[in-house]
Amino acid sequence: MFTGIVEHIGTVAEYKELDETLSGGNGVSVTIKDAAPVLSDCHIGDSIACNGICLTVTEFDSNSFKVGISPETVSRTDISSWKTGTKVNLERAVSQDVRFGGHYVQGHVDTVATIKSRTVDGNSIVFGFKLGEQSYEKFIVEKGFISLDGTSLTVTTIDDDGTFYIAMIKHTQEHVIMPLKQVGDLVNVEVDVTGKVIEKQIEVHLQAQIADSKSSLSQLIGKIVEEKVRNALNK
Missing domain, CATH: 2.40.30.20 (Elongation Factor Tu (Ef-tu); domain 3)
Known part of the structure; x- marks a missing residue:
């Protein structure tokens, strides 16, 4: 989870398309340098948002880190436009003592x-x-x-x-x-994400109401249909 408050701007040092036999097809490996401020407490497997994309650190040193990126992520984001020298926003995943100055950001680009x-x-x-x-x-x-x-x-x-x-x-x-x-x-x-959660909850609730013939919604729909049919027959 992230807050959307960018901590630092890093630079793409290497953009490498992975061998299909190794990556499962069209994935990429990216190394980002000039990243020291977000690496002071870094561990392998940590999440760092790079231009809003939640990516997993696979290697790092004091100034740079490497991430592997799946084909699905490449197709959904602007990653394919990255090249050596591209600047990227960086933010570490939230910790216990982080002030929530932005909003709830998953790092899952839509x-x-x-x-x-x-x-x-x-x-x-x-x-x-x-x-x-x-x-x-x-x-x-x-x-x-x-x-x-x-x-x-x-x-x-x-x-x-x-x-x-x-x-x-x-x-x-x-x-x-x-x-x-x-x-x-x-x-x-x-x-x-709040809007997406609300939409899903409403959708599930409506489907359950429609599936239940005794629900208030099903009964209301039945009354409306009956009235429409009756009015049509009386014309």
Whole structure:
């Protein structure tokens, strides 16, 4: 679990596609350097969010660490665009004494979004984004949380076509990679898990109600159908 408060910016030192016979197909191995601030208490198997992607440390030294990335993660995120020199946001998994300054971030990227606009507004930069998968638009709400490249941000407004916006203050600009990106670049998106949990609970509840002929919902649906049929016959 993460908070979306980026601790440090690292640099991709090596991006290596793994042999299909060893990795199961199209996985990659990435080494990230300039990472000393997040490695002081590191252990093999620890989770570090890299641009919002929860990845497992397989090797490390005082300044760099290596992660293996599955084909599914590569296909769902912006990892395929990484190369030597790419800057990435880094955050260690939360510990017992971490202040929860952002929001609950799993590190499980849902999809990517394209930067559609970038506008300076005083000391802030307003970014506009369009999701790659429209099915996630229902989880993005005005003034709600969203994780973009692992950064906890607040949605300021949403256009009718689903384009959503965030305003990034000067302090955040100095500590994350977003200002390095341009219109047309991709960002990793993790929507607020609360919305997904609520949707699933409602779906399960409705299915159970519909399956039970004695439930209040089934009885209500039955009455509505009977009334519609009766009205149709009386015409």
